[in-house]
Amino acid sequence: MxxxxxxxxxxxxxxxxxxxxxxxxxxxxxxxxxxxxxxxxxxxxxxxxxxxxxxLRDFVNAEDFGASQTANDNTAAINNAVAAVSSNVAGGGCIRFNAGTYRIAGTIVLPSGFGLCGNLRSKTDNGAIDILLLGTGSSGQILIRIGTGSDNPNFNYVQDIAIGFARPQSAGASIVTRNGHTISLQRIFIGINSHIGIMLEGGSEQYNYQLEDIEIGAGWRGVWIGPSVLAKPLLV
Structure with a gap:
């Protein structure tokens, strides 16, 4: 801070x-x-x-790449920030946000070593928080995907960010990763309208997930883990 x-x-x-x-x-x-x-x-x-x-290069802020709290869709701007850091910073990095609401109509994709970092300083019962990524896409939207879905993402993190959807979702999830390891999700508030809050899809190398101080509102499932070679599906 x-x-x-x-x-x-x-x-x-x-x-x-x-x-x-x-x-x-x-x-x-x-x-x-x-x-x-x-x-x-x-x-x-x-x-x-x-x-x-x-x-000024200490941090990479999504707004450096065109993200705006007045824009209808910040998907491309945030993914461009990730791509720029991926191409120029060895070992990954963290994309930061200013306090406010950022509308996302697509999916933010994080390759290995990358994270989204906010500052969840205050939260009340009505979901008033500092940084909100608001999904505005069609039902079934995946807001954040860690990895491309075909790789084995590792050393990723999402922290101090709130997630919500503008309308009820009948499919999709707030955060999805597949066959990943050493994934840290900390201090995340997932509001109502999410279908699945966090989906940790199975695979042969799925291990070492850290979930800390996660609050999930109403939805079909809070956390989906598996199935994998070592575990059957676990719904929470």
Missing amino acids: IKQQKFGLAIAIVTILLTLGVASFVGGRQLGHSEAVSSFMATFPNAVRRDIQAK
Whole structure:
């Protein structure tokens, strides 16, 4: 959260400086114009100055690729963010979101090593939360698919995000993965209208799932696990 706040602060500072053409002060010393707009320093003891572009690359935000809380469908923008990180960052990464609601008409696909990271700071009985991925597709929509369905995804995570659907679903699921391992799902709120909350489809390598602090509203099933070589279907 601190990094996200500083990320926003950095953008605000740069915008103001470029617009007004003024210098800034750090530690009682006035910075030159070029130094002020090209560097960043956190307001903590022992912080060091960093290049502003390096600072802005600390996080990949879905809105960097066109996601918008006013858009009817953010599927392509979020998948483009995943693809960009996949092509340029070894070992995967996390796509972050600003607080608000993002409408999704298709499926977000996460290859191995990738995650979606929000900030579920507050939740009330009526589902008021900070970040909501809202499915707006036809019935049977899969909102998040970990892996392509034919591979063996691993080291994926979804955390601190709420999921919902604009209308009741008679098929599909909020989160689906198949034959995966080392998958972490933490602090997720799945609201009403979901058919299956989390579907962990079977396979020969299905193991090491971490589900922590998951809340699922009304639906046909909360969690579907299996079948696999070692386990029969388990419905929760």
